[in-house]
Amino acid sequence: MAERKTIDARGSFCPGPLMELIAGMKMANVGDELEVLSSDKGSATDVPEWIKKVGHELLETREENGVWHIIVKKAK
Amino acid sequence: MRILIIGGGMGGTILANNLARRLTSELKSGKARITMLSASDRHMYQPGLLYLAVGRITPDELYRDQASLLEPGIEFHVDPVTEFHLDQNEVLTKSGKAHSYDILVIATGSRIVPETIPGLAENCETFYTEDTALKMFKRLREFEGGRVVITVGVPHKCPMAPLEITFMLHDYFKDRGILDKVKLHYTYPIGRIHSLENVAKWATPEFDRLGITYETLFNMKEVDGEKKVLRSEEGSETSYDLLIAIPAHRGMEVIEKNGLGQNGWIPTNRHQLNMEGRTNVFVLGDTTNLPISKAGSTAHFEADTLGENIAGLVKMGTPVKDYDGKVFCFIEAGKDRATYAMFNYQNPPDPKAPTKAVHWFKMAYNKLYWVSARGLL
Numbered sequence: 001m002a003e004r005k006t007i008d009a010r011g012s013f014c015p016g017p018l019m020e021l022i023a024g025m026k027m028a029n030v031g032d033e034l035e036v037l038s039s040d041k042g043s044a045t046d047v048p049e050w051i052k053k054v055g056h057e058l059l060e061t062r063e064e065n066g067v068w069h070i071i072v073k074k075a076k
Numbered sequence: 077m078r079i080l081i082i083g084g085g086m087g088g089t090i091l092a093n094n095l096a097r098r099l100t101s102e103l104k105s106g107k108a109r110i111t112m113l114s115a116s117d118r119h120m121y122q123p124g125l126l127y128l129a130v131g132r133i134t135p136d137e138l139y140r141d142q143a144s145l146l147e148p149g150i151e152f153h154v155d156p157v158t159e160f161h162l163d164q165n166e167v168l169t170k171s172g173k174a175h176s177y178d179i180l181v182i183a184t185g186s187r188i189v190p191e192t193i194p195g196l197a198e199n200c201e202t203f204y205t206e207d208t209a210l211k212m213f214k215r216l217r218e219f220e221g222g223r224v225v226i227t228v229g230v231p232h233k234c235p236m237a238p239l240e241i242t243f244m245l246h247d248y249f250k251d252r253g254i255l256d257k258v259k260l261h262y263t264y265p266i267g268r269i270h271s272l273e274n275v276a277k278w279a280t281p282e283f284d285r286l287g288i289t290y291e292t293l294f295n296m297k298e299v300d301g302e303k304k305v306l307r308s309e310e311g312s313e314t315s316y317d318l319l320i321a322i323p324a325h326r327g328m329e330v331i332e333k334n335g336l337g338q339n340g341w342i343p344t345n346r347h348q349l350n351m352e353g354r355t356n357v358f359v360l361g362d363t364t365n366l367p368i369s370k371a372g373s374t375a376h377f378e379a380d381t382l383g384e385n386i387a388g389l390v391k392m393g394t395p396v397k398d399y400d401g402k403v404f405c406f407i408e409a410g411k412d413r414a415t416y417a418m419f420n421y422q423n424p425p426d427p428k429a430p431t432k433a434v435h436w437f438k439m440a441y442n443k444l445y446w447v448s449a450r451g452l453l
Contacts, residue, residue, distance in 0.1 A: 007367075008346075008367065009367040010367075010421075011346075011367070011401055011420075011421030011422065012367035012368060012421075013271075013272055013273075013419050013424045013425070014235050014271045014272045014368070014369045014403065014417075014419065014425075015230070015231060015235060015271045015367065015368075015369065016266070016271045016272075016367075017367070018265075018266045018267075019230055019231065019265060019266060019271050020367045022230045022265055022266075022295060023230045023231045023324075026192075026230070026324070026339075027338050027339055042273070046266065046267050049267060049293070050266070050267070050293055053293055053310045053311075054295070054309050054310050
């Protein structure tokens with residue numbers, strides 16, 4: 001059954017939010033949603049770039065109080 | 077207060093020694109007790125594997141007897157845990173013994189899982205164990221030229237290892253006089269050649285200067301050993317004559333089997349380092365699910381914080397400080413130059429140009445590590 005998992009990558013310079021998402025994606029099932037929390041504004045561009053290239057689905061990107069919430073769905 | 081530490085790696089060892097010194101009188105009076113359970117009677121200096129893979133050290137230099145590193149008063153058993161019964165404050169070991177505790181620290185580390193990528197284990201060289209590092213060096217000795225691909229899995233231990241092995245391979249082939257017959261090609265999972273932006277800014281022109289090519293946004297999908305081709309999740313492929321992999325890692329099987337964390341990573345509070353939902357269980361080093369580097373220095377700085385906090389709990393009933401996410405990594409930039417990156421949850425690193433002085437300090441630290449493990453540095 002699909003579920004939503006949160007990846008709290010705030011304050012992560014290394015490995016960083018995108019690497020945390022790539023690792024989280026490996027542990028997720030197809031259809032699962034992952035919400036990445038990032039304090040790095042670069043995540044708002046580099047996460048969607050990877051999601052598009054690898055073929056997953058970007059559901060939402062928003063910023064709240066300096067934290068970017070990027071919600072993606074594992075598509076394959 | 078019975079303190080039980082599971083794992084005799086860097087984090088567990090530094091913590092045990094730190095606590096033994098902070099709790100000298102409590103250990104003597106019987107008010108506190110420190111027990112360590114480990115899977116091995118030997119302690120490996122894991123960063124040394126990088127040097128073993130390029131023939132710079134021999135395997136025996138990697139080890140010390142674990143018991144020789146521990147302060148008197150620490151009870152040490154080579155008897156790995158097989159079952160965690162956290163609700164009963166008890167663990168069971170391979171030999172069938174039960175150990176109960178008031179405070180539990182889990183520092184069991186991580187392992188490579190090349191078998192999760194089809195074809196990788198059979199067709200790559202790597203250097204994350206003694207056997208694989210030695211095998212890699214023997215393969216390098218026989219290598220007479222061709223396309224060398226260095227590829228990187230996620231997550232992996234030692235964030236600088238991909239860059240370091242690439243620079244060290246460059247110098248290794250140069251010293252053998254066959255660099256003109258070797259093409260080094262590097263792949264990395266995200267859109268730059270290192271996760272740390274400032275490290276990538278420094279390393280990219282270095283790669284360009286040395287003629288090392290690279291492909292970013294490349295996550296291993298499969299290896300075709302017959303065609304000698306590595307394919308990515310992103311749809312690209314690259315051919316190789318020699319494939320060097322930094323494989324993806326997982327936590328130890330015992331963690332996952334006991335339901336403590338998916339893929340062996342335990343959900344951990346980023347400041348207090350307690351296991352989420354547990355007030356008397358703490359997690360150190362690679363075993364946490366924290367979004368920080370899986371590196372010896374991470375375990376070291378976490379152990380320093382936890383040592384103060386557990387001593388505070390024993391003496392005053394309260395922890396005293398927060399872990400700030402501190403990490404310090406040397407970066408070997410070849411055979412004789414190095415730099416470093418230091419950062420925490422709030423501040424990114426700002427690495428300087430590599431120097432011989434930092435390289436020689438790293439060489440010195442390779443020996444000083446044994447002082448560090450004793451909790452003295």
